[in-house]
Amino acid sequence: MRLSALVLLFLLAPAPGHAQSAMDEARAVIATYHEDLARLDRTRDLLEKSLKTDSQVEAMILLSRIYYLWGDVRARDADEKLEAFDRGRQLGQRAVELAPQNPEAHFWYATNTAKWGQTKGVLRSLFLLPTVREELDIIFTLAPKHPGALALAGNVNLEVPALFGGSIDKAEEQFRKGLELDPKATGIRVDLARALIKRGKYAEARKELRRVL
Numbered sequence: 001m002r003l004s005a006l007v008l009l010f011l012l013a014p015a016p017g018h019a020q021s022a023m024d025e026a027r028a029v030i031a032t033y034h035e036d037l038a039r040l041d042r043t044r045d046l047l048e049k050s051l052k053t054d055s056q057v058e059a060m061i062l063l064s065r066i067y068y069l070w071g072d073v074r075a076r077d078a079d080e081k082l083e084a085f086d087r088g089r090q091l092g093q094r095a096v097e098l099a100p101q102n103p104e105a106h107f108w109y110a111t112n113t114a115k116w117g118q119t120k121g122v123l124r125s126l127f128l129l130p131t132v133r134e135e136l137d138i139i140f141t142l143a144p145k146h147p148g149a150l151a152l153a154g155n156v157n158l159e160v161p162a163l164f165g166g167s168i169d170k171a172e173e174q175f176r177k178g179l180e181l182d183p184k185a186t187g188i189r190v191d192l193a194r195a196l197i198k199r200g201k202y203a204e205a206r207k208e209l210r211r212v213l
Contacts, residue, residue: 064091064108088112103143110135150178
């Protein structure tokens with residue numbers, strides 16, 4: 001009986017490489033998702049399944065990122081976007097609780113929270129602003145040279161009215177710092193162009209946009 005019980009436990013135990021293979025696939029999809037958006041669906045489902053048996057922080061962070069991408073490029077309407085960003089921020093928050101010193105956990109929690117609020121509307125965005133700013137402060141303490149955090153901070157400053165602490169000048173500065181750290185980040189370059197347009201620097205904005213093409 002003891003032998004049978006051991007065999008049963010072995011058969012029911014999750015394969016040790018399952019979670020790792022799901023994470024490896026997620027990394028590959030994140031790098032090439034634009035080639036086939038449907039791969040985001042499969043990767044999301046694989047990671048959700050792996051988390052049921054192995055709650056790894058890294059898997060939570062990857063899945064939080066996948067949900068952000070899914071909501072951004074795969075969702076068909078506002079409701080699907082909200083659902084994806086909400087699940088992404090839940091995963092990010094849980095990752096923060098388990099690994100408070102992990103800047104990526106804070107980043108994807110903040111990013112999904114900001115995107116959820118933006119999709120929900122102006123009032124909700126302003127309500128969540130303190131949370132996003134607090135997370136950004138933590139990220140810059142843990143990883144001062146985090147290009148993604150600089151981009152997020154820049155977007156917050158670009159979109160939030162000056163009355164509530166927004167600053168186009170500061171946004172431009174943060175986007176430029178982000179590009180210094182990651183010159184190939186086309187998203188940050190487009191954000192910089194948006195800031196330059198808001199400042200009336202149209203020639204500079206066109207120059208930045210040409211570099212994206």
